[in-house]
Amino acid sequence: MEAPKQASSSPIEEIAKLTPDKVFSAMGTAAAGLTSDEAASRQAQCGKNTIQATKKKSQVVVFLSNFTHLMAILLWVAGIIAFVAGMPELGVAVWLVNVINGCFSYWQEHQADKATEALKKMLPSYVNVIRDGHEQKILAEDLVHGDVMLLEEGDKISADGRVVRASDLQVDQSTLTGESNPVRKTSDAVLDEDLTASETPNLVFEGTSVSEGNGRVVVTQIGMSTEFGKIASLTQNMGEKQSPLQKQLDHLTKQITVFALFMGIVFLVLDVVFVHNSIAASFIFALGMVVAFIPEGLLPTVTLSLAMAVQRMSKRNALVKSLSSVEALGSTSVICTDKTGTLTQNEMTVNHLWTPSREYEVTGVGYAPKGEVRADGRSFSAADDDDLRLLLVGGALCSNARLIEPEKEGGRYTVLGDPTEACLLVSAQKAGLDLSEEERLIPRVRELPFESRRKRMSTIHQLERPLDGATRVAFVKGAPNELVRLSTKVRVNGEVVEMTDSLRDKIMHANDGYAEDGLRVLAVAYRPIHRDEKGVPTSVSEYTPDVIEHDLTFVGLEVMQDPPRPEVAAAVAECHRAGIRVIMITGDYGLTAVSIARKIGIVKSAHPKVFSGPELEKTSDEELRKALEGEVVFSRMAPEQKLRVVENLQAMGEVVAVTGDGVNDSPALKKADIGVAMGVTGTDVAKEAADMILTDDNFASIVSAVEEGRAVYANIRKFMLYILNSNVPEAVPSAVYLFSGGAVPLPLTTMQILTIDLGTDMFPALGLGSEPPEKDVMNRPPRDPSEPLLTGKVMRKAFLWYGILGALSSLGAFFFAQWAAGWRPGDTMFGVGADLDPTYVRATTMALAAIVFSQIGEVMNCRTELASVFSVGLFSNKQVNKGILFEVALIVFITLFPPFQDVFHTCPLNAWDYLYLVLLPPAVLALEEARKAIVRRQGHYDRNGVRMDTQSER
Numbered sequence: 001m002e003a004p005k006q007a008s009s010s011p012i013e014e015i016a017k018l019t020p021d022k023v024f025s026a027m028g029t030a031a032a033g034l035t036s037d038e039a040a041s042r043q044a045q046c047g048k049n050t051i052q053a054t055k056k057k058s059q060v061v062v063f064l065s066n067f068t069h070l071m072a073i074l075l076w077v078a079g080i081i082a083f084v085a086g087m088p089e090l091g092v093a094v095w096l097v098n099v100i101n102g103c104f105s106y107w108q109e110h111q112a113d114k115a116t117e118a119l120k121k122m123l124p125s126y127v128n129v130i131r132d133g134h135e136q137k138i139l140a141e142d143l144v145h146g147d148v149m150l151l152e153e154g155d156k157i158s159a160d161g162r163v164v165r166a167s168d169l170q171v172d173q174s175t176l177t178g179e180s181n182p183v184r185k186t187s188d189a190v191l192d193e194d195l196t197a198s199e200t201p202n203l204v205f206e207g208t209s210v211s212e213g214n215g216r217v218v219v220t221q222i223g224m225s226t227e228f229g230k231i232a233s234l235t236q237n238m239g240e241k242q243s244p245l246q247k248q249l250d251h252l253t254k255q256i257t258v259f260a261l262f263m264g265i266v267f268l269v270l271d272v273v274f275v276h277n278s279i280a281a282s283f284i285f286a287l288g289m290v291v292a293f294i295p296e297g298l299l300p301t302v303t304l305s306l307a308m309a310v311q312r313m314s315k316r317n318a319l320v321k322s323l324s325s326v327e328a329l330g331s332t333s334v335i336c337t338d339k340t341g342t343l344t345q346n347e348m349t350v351n352h353l354w355t356p357s358r359e360y361e362v363t364g365v366g367y368a369p370k371g372e373v374r375a376d377g378r379s380f381s382a383a384d385d386d387d388l389r390l391l392l393v394g395g396a397l398c399s400n401a402r403l404i405e406p407e408k409e410g411g412r413y414t415v416l417g418d419p420t421e422a423c424l425l426v427s428a429q430k431a432g433l434d435l436s437e438e439e440r441l442i443p444r445v446r447e448l449p450f451e452s453r454r455k456r457m458s459t460i461h462q463l464e465r466p467l468d469g470a471t472r473v474a475f476v477k478g479a480p481n482e483l484v485r486l487s488t489k490v491r492v493n494g495e496v497v498e499m500t501d502s503l504r505d506k507i508m509h510a511n512d513g514y515a516e517d518g519l520r521v522l523a524v525a526y527r528p529i530h531r532d533e534k535g536v537p538t539s540v541s542e543y544t545p546d547v548i549e550h551d552l553t554f555v556g557l558e559v560m561q562d563p564p565r566p567e568v569a570a571a572v573a574e575c576h577r578a579g580i581r582v583i584m585i586t587g588d589y590g591l592t593a594v595s596i597a598r599k600i601g602i603v604k605s606a607h608p609k610v611f612s613g614p615e616l617e618k619t620s621d622e623e624l625r626k627a628l629e630g631e632v633v634f635s636r637m638a639p640e641q642k643l644r645v646v647e648n649l650q651a652m653g654e655v656v657a658v659t660g661d662g663v664n665d666s667p668a669l670k671k672a673d674i675g676v677a678m679g680v681t682g683t684d685v686a687k688e689a690a691d692m693i694l695t696d697d698n699f700a701s702i703v704s705a706v707e708e709g710r711a712v713y714a715n716i717r718k719f720m721l722y723i724l725n726s727n728v729p730e731a732v733p734s735a736v737y738l739f740s741g742g743a744v745p746l747p748l749t750t751m752q753i754l755t756i757d758l759g760t761d762m763f764p765a766l767g768l769g770s771e772p773p774e775k776d777v778m779n780r781p782p783r784d785p786s787e788p789l790l791t792g793k794v795m796r797k798a799f800l801w802y803g804i805l806g807a808l809s810s811l812g813a814f815f816f817a818q819w820a821a822g823w824r825p826g827d828t829m830f831g832v833g834a835d836l837d838p839t840y841v842r843a844t845t846m847a848l849a850a851i852v853f854s855q856i857g858e859v860m861n862c863r864t865e866l867a868s869v870f871s872v873g874l875f876s877n878k879q880v881n882k883g884i885l886f887e888v889a890l891i892v893f894i895t896l897f898p899p900f901q902d903v904f905h906t907c908p909l910n911a912w913d914y915l916y917l918v919l920l921p922p923a924v925l926a927l928e929e930a931r932k933a934i935v936r937r938q939g940h941y942d943r944n945g946v947r948m949d950t951q952s953e954r
């Protein structure tokens with residue numbers, strides 16, 4: 001083969017002027033594609049087909065941004081004030097808080113970025129090419145110029161290329177041109193010099209997608225030399241948008257910061273008025289309060305817990321594309337799901353064949369062509385029965401799937417392509433047909449591809465031996481009611497007869513019988529095409545469905561089994577417990593749909609409302625919404641109609657997740673709160689429009705993702721509950737000092753408050769972000785998306801319960817130390833007017849240590865909302881355990897070593913002190929466990945927080 005040429009040396013316009021056969025030689029390739037060796041050598045020369053990321057935001061800028069936001073600036077200023085007020089060690093400490101916080105935030109963001117980057121790599125894109133003479137699936141990044149790429153509806157185009165074969169090929173070029181109407185592409189040479197590249201009808205471009213038809217393309221440009229590569233720098237600069245939760249938190253953080261400033265001013269004034277301290281000393285005191293209240297670390301922790309949830313979801317087969325989807329999943333209230341492949345196994349086996357003259361049984365399971373076709377107590381082969389033969393040949397030749405033989409003896413047969421089509425190949429082989437021989441005798445000359453809207457597909461074949469007097473035939477297969485409607489004749493006992501109403505009834509009666517058993521039925525018909533027929537163009541390339549798909553001769557039915565996935569019934573029941581409705585929207589026939597829906601528990605009533613596509617057209621939005629309030633199944637739906645259902649559900653206030661796989665599903669996927677695309681069978685276009693991709697196409701994975709989504713939200717609440725509650729034990733001792741007019745010396749110094757904020761609180765809090773979903777998380781109704789993150793309930797629990805427990809522990813420790821040294825009520829306390837009094841130092845050390853130890857109990861309390869923490873395992877969260885060890889080590893450390901004792905106003909503690917301290921966590925834990933037990937008993941919940949009496953059904 002001649003030396004490789006990227007079309008950069010032969011301008012794209014030149015390629016457009018060539019006829020298809022010349023294109024091959026110009027690109028050093030052939031209709032049978034490149035050889036693997038040639039492709040490898042071209043890749044070695046020109047590199048991989050990737051769009052290199054343009055310059056990302058500099059890491060230095062990203063790092064520095066963690067030190068320049070509002071809160072950070074406040075802390076910088078606070079440090080300066082401390083210096084000016086003559087407390088340099090405090091200034092250094094405040095700055096240190098800021099630096100550590102900033103580094104920590106940067107690290108968290110970096111982890112979150114890494115997690116999302118890793119996800120992107122989990123969904124590589126593939127392309128079908130011809131190499132070494134046969135069709136293969138390769139990674140898009142391995143495309144080289146000269147590759148012959150096969151395009152089908154829904155494919156994303158992965159390189160620039162010249163079309164060499166097109167069958168109704170239409171391409172959506174909106175990513176390049178902004179024009180959303182699909183553009184028709186042809187393989188003919190283009191001589192018009194005035195066309196721009198994107199206007200040239202025989203060129204296709206990277207980043208665009210096939211909206212209809214199929215075709216073959218010779219790759220002319222890859223990677224950064226494609227048109228898309230050239231403009232990639234423009235699109236890659238689009239920043240990640242903040243999710244609603246992140247926005248809410250940003251806002252909340254600002255509000256709390258303002259509140260902290262307000263509290264600081266109040267404490268300053270009170271200090272001056274009540275304790276008569278100097279303004280400088282009061283400033284320092286107030287500063288401690290401000291720093292204590294500012295919720296540092298809230299936003300990055302939330303970002304990280306969202307990212308961690310995204311990672312956990314990916315392990316459960318759900319790839320989420322943005323962090324905001326995690327939240328929407330948490331509040332999903334309706335899941336609209338299709339049936340085939342999502343609820344069912346999509347491993348089709350034809351188990352019955354039906355013609356107006358006979359019903360056949362087909363034995364054998366799976367895709368192995370082993371089994372037989374039986375009727376009237378004997379085995380039948382295609383050669384025995386003309387109608388049977390036509391049914392099987394028509395079905396098999398009107399298919400694009402391929403059966404792949406197992407590599408090892410005894411292995412499983414697999415399929416390439418649509419399982420609905422693959423099983424037709426299997427049934428034909430079971431009746432003894434040699435399909436490659438049939439393809440040779442009746443070659444396909446054109447395809448009118450399957451469309452969900454038409455619910456059928458046709459292929460046109462050239463005949464050696466005329467059929468019904470014609471030399472061309474169209475095999476049509478599709479939904480039985482559609483084909484019956486389009487048929488004017490029927491094959492009965494080898495003869496062609498006129499279609500009558502009674503024959504129609506007979507066919508539909510047979511169809512309904514199968515459908516009621518949950519079986520999927522496909523009809524096969526044919527249309528002889530006479531050359532001189534009126535209205536039929538002479539050129540096959542001009543055949544359209546309108547021209548071909550009418551006046552059909554009905555042949556028979558292929559009936560296939562597609563059993564529900566075993567895990568789906570439990571997942572549906574889980575949805576119902578979780579207050580989530582499941583609505584089936586399928587292209588399949590109503591009776592089949594209802595039968596499957598009943599088997600998996602989606603419908604329970606005897607006569608659920610069934611809306612078919614055509615019926616929906618005639619229904620007003622008002623009627624539709626009324627129907628949506630009850631049990632309803634949507635059948636024979638065109639993908640476009642999903643959009644209307646989604647819009648109406650959203651108008652009813654529901655948060656909707658919708659599944660889809662085809663090009664036409666995109667509008668509904670985009671409109672949905674959570675668009676869910678199928679990773680295996682979905683088109684690239686659907687995957688691009690979706691928010692989440694199921695790597696196993698399984699409905700149960702959506703439910704797992706919802707569970708994770710709910711857990712994230714719950715964890716963020718737990719985290720906030722924890723970090724807010726410690727504000728109370730930090731503030732109350734200072735308030736006691738203020739309102740006693742200084743008679744009670746300050747139980748916690750400003751440096752000690754910073755110690756809690758800076759060192760001890762952060763790590764256990766982080767651990768709460770990785771708490772796995774609680775057992776009852778799917779037993780609660782969906783979260784109202786408008787509910788604020790910080791509800792009155794959370795604040796009451798944080799401030800009035802956990803916070804007060806912490807404050808009592810801390811004040812108790814302070815007074816305990818004073819009392820142990822001989823102080824009695826009425827006496828002047830140790831430390832009044834004497835900052836370095838040893839008893840006072842011990843008492844403040846105890847006040848500090850008591851907060852840290854009571855926080856150990858609190859973090860355990862925060863881990864579950866209602867369930868006993870023992871039901872999830874007291875030490876089951878490793879992150880929390882590490883956090884606890886860290887905080888205890890830190891507190892022991894700063895009490896033991898003299899330089900730290902000076903800075904933190906601490907001293908070593910004795911055995912009695914430690915006895916007091918170690919009693920705090922169990923006490924705090926026991927009190928909260930008792931409270932939870934009472935609430936559980938009142939509400940009839942079990943130890944796991946799961947309601948015992950009812951399963952909430954909606």
Ligand SMILES: Nc1ncnc2c1ncn2[C@@H]1O[C@H](COP(=O)(O)OP(=O)(O)OP(=O)(O)O)[C@@H](O)[C@H]1O
Nearest residue numbers: 338339340450452455456457477478479586587588
């Ligand atoms: N490859 C095909 N060729 C011809 N007809 C088909 C093909 N696949 C499906 N059909 C027919 O078209 C109908 C609609 O198909 P569509 O893909 O929209 O939905 P579905 O596969 O039945 O189910 P779901 O919407 O739940 O995935 C099917 O019920 C079937 O009768």
